[in-house]
């Protein structure tokens with residue numbers, strides 16, 4: 593059983609062995625030691641992903657093909673491959689510009705900082721022509 597904790601944003605996290613650092617789920621097995629003892633990269637957790645990971649820290653994509661970390665749900669990035677991690681009911685409304693996006697990593701909503709930046713993000717170019 594792993595050590596559970598709540599992150600700064602009140603989401604489930606991973607408590608390091610030192611019992612002070614509470615990591616974001618996506619810091620587990622990311623190839624970078626975030627706990628002082630490197631416990632977040634231990635084979636016990638990273639050997640057979642996602643089954644070896646604490647199950648409350650992962651989100652199984654509805655398409656059953658893949659998974660992501662719970663802190664990657666509703667982060668506007670397409671982690672499931674079909675945007676299903678961005679389509680769950682608890683995701684907030686789009687705060688940027690809504691359109692059919694052209695980049696795989698996007699899910700029908702781009703941040704306003706990418707409007708009129710000279711790069712096409714929307715299939716209909718609305719980010720360059722309409723968004724302000």
Ligand SMILES: [Ca+2]
Pocket residue numbers: 619620621622623624625626627632633
């Ligand atoms: Ca890590």
Ligand SMILES: [Ca+2]
Pocket residue numbers: 664665666667668669670671672677678
């Ligand atoms: Ca995501």
